[in-house]
Amino acid sequence: MRFRVIIAPDDIRRLHIESLPDTLDAFIDILKRELSLDGTLIVQFEDPSFGNELCNLTSMSDLTGDTTTLKVFQKHIQESSNVQDTSNDDQLSDSTLDTASLPSTSSGESTPKRSGYLPDPFIIPKFPTDMELRLQRGNEAYFRDGSLLEVSKSMSSAILDTLAEALFEIKTHPSPGDCAIVAKALVEKFPCLKEPGSTCGWYAWKYSISFKMGNFRQQLRIAGSVELSVHKRSASGDSKRPQKAMRSEVNFLPEHPQNRTMEMLEQDRNDLQSEMKKKNVDWKKVDALMDSTFSLRRKEVIREEPLVKDLKTRWPALFTERQIEAEFRRIVSKNLKQSFFDGLD
Numbered sequence: 001m002r003f004r005v006i007i008a009p010d011d012i013r014r015l016h017i018e019s020l021p022d023t024l025d026a027f028i029d030i031l032k033r034e035l036s037l038d039g040t041l042i043v044q045f046e047d048p049s050f051g052n053e054l055c056n057l058t059s060m061s062d063l064t065g066d067t068t069t070l071k072v073f074q075k076h077i078q079e080s081s082n083v084q085d086t087s088n089d090d091q092l093s094d095s096t097l098d099t100a101s102l103p104s105t106s107s108g109e110s111t112p113k114r115s116g117y118l119p120d121p122f123i124i125p126k127f128p129t130d131m132e133l134r135l136q137r138g139n140e141a142y143f144r145d146g147s148l149l150e151v152s153k154s155m156s157s158a159i160l161d162t163l164a165e166a167l168f169e170i171k172t173h174p175s176p177g178d179c180a181i182v183a184k185a186l187v188e189k190f191p192c193l194k195e196p197g198s199t200c201g202w203y204a205w206k207y208s209i210s211f212k213m214g215n216f217r218q219q220l221r222i223a224g225s226v227e228l229s230v231h232k233r234s235a236s237g238d239s240k241r242p243q244k245a246m247r248s249e250v251n252f253l254p255e256h257p258q259n260r261t262m263e264m265l266e267q268d269r270n271d272l273q274s275e276m277k278k279k280n281v282d283w284k285k286v287d288a289l290m291d292s293t294f295s296l297r298r299k300e301v302i303r304e305e306p307l308v309k310d311l312k313t314r315w316p317a318l319f320t321e322r323q324i325e326a327e328f329r330r331i332v333s334k335n336l337k338q339s340f341f342d343g344l345d
Contacts, residue, residue, distance in 0.1 A: 001063070005035060006071040016341050024060055031072065034335050042073040118170055118178045122185040125166040131158060138192030149192040159186075159193075160212040167209070168216060172252070179209045225255070252331070253302050256295045265296040269314065276316045286317050287326065294330050 003015040015034055021027050028041050045062055046052040046069045054071055057063070126132065138149030151159075163182055167174055174182075183205035187194050194201030256265065272289040275281060290297075297315060300306060306314075317323045328336040 002067045004067070004069045005031070006069065007035065007037070007074075014338075014342065016338060020060060020063065022060065024057065027060060031070075033329075034338065035072070036333060037072065037074055039074045044071040044073075045069070118167075118174065118181055120181050121188065122182045124182075124185055124189050125162055127159065127162055131155065135190045135192065139190060142192040147192075148194055148196060149190075151193065156208070160208055161216075163209055164212045164216040167213065168220075172217065174210075174213060176206070176210065179213070180206045182206075182209055253298050254295045257292070260292075262296070265293055268293045269296065272317060273314070283322065286323070290317055290323055290326060291330070294327075298331075 001017050001020060003017070005013045005015050007013065013035060015031075017030060017034075021030065028043060031037065031041060031043065043057040044054040045057045047055040047062070048064075052069075055062075057070070127135065134155070135149070141147045141149070163186065167178070167182060171178060180202075183202040184200070186205055187200075187202040191201075193205070195204050198204070256262070268289050272286060272293065275286055275289070297318070300314070301311070312319055318327060325336045328334070
């Protein structure tokens with residue numbers, strides 16, 4: 001069945017689901033996974049009984065025909081007492097092929113992953129309180145008489161540091177277009193930061209953000225970031241290793257989950273091997289273990305470059321159709337089949 005899914009006025013996607021689940025909860029889980037959404041979803045559909053007006057989807061029997069338009073609302077729930085549990089649930093629902101909690105054999109957190117999708121407009125993060133106050137006063141002066149804020153070098157550096165950190169959480173190597181989106185959002189929120197004499201007011205900010213991202217990556221590389229250190233050219237001039245991940249690989253070499261040691265991850269891998277040897281495989285458990293060991297697996301693939309037969313021995317689940325799709329989603333944050341179908345269309 002094919003769906004036209006409205007997430008926002010500027011975010012309308014196509015979705016193909018070969019077979020619909022029996023329950024509404026399972027269908028919502030599929031939407032979360034395929035559309036990279038989180039939080040609580042409210043789903044509406046065009047009801048032909050009321051002239052295709054939108055109504056809340058309450059039963060799978062409401063979906064008829066081969067094509068249907070859906071509208072999805074996201075409700076983000078944050079509870080200070082359960083921040084860690086909530087984030088774990090969101091990460092799991094985005095990256096596994098079934099809605100399953102991590103099994104008792106794997107009690108740690110799943111590997112945090114970047115979405116790779118920059119929202120447009122970009123949501124400007126909160127700056128330090130004193131800077132927010134200065135920007136607020138600058139906006140008041142701008143709306144009063146059109147005067148622009150005089151930005152000192154230290155203030156500019158602090159603004160760029162905050163933006164670079166927020167941008168890095170989404171993409172390690174943003175494109176010039178991504179930097180333009182961030183710069184445009186910055187000036188739209190704080191018009192007092194516009195550049196005098198510029199037609200759009202944010203060209204210089206765009207290039208400053210791009211340069212700052214390069215400096216920010218270098219700082220993290222020096223600090224010991226595994227993901228960024230692997231891109232560094234070796235002293236011997238060995239060119240076999242890429243200097244950076246391919247543009248589509250938003251989760252190229254993630255750090256290990258917090259509070260998870262190499263020994264714990266290796267135990268998860270052993271449990272995964274044992275599960276795949278069973279006659280009746282528990283695929284929910286396999287999904288959860290493959291997600292929790294993603295960082296360990298990427299480290300082996302990128303750094304050790306094992307032979308296919310060795311990789312198949314250590315990670316037998318990786319060679320199943322189910323996990324090929326899941327691994328593609330973990331690395332590039334896209335649905336493999338949907339990308340293929342979109343290419344055909």
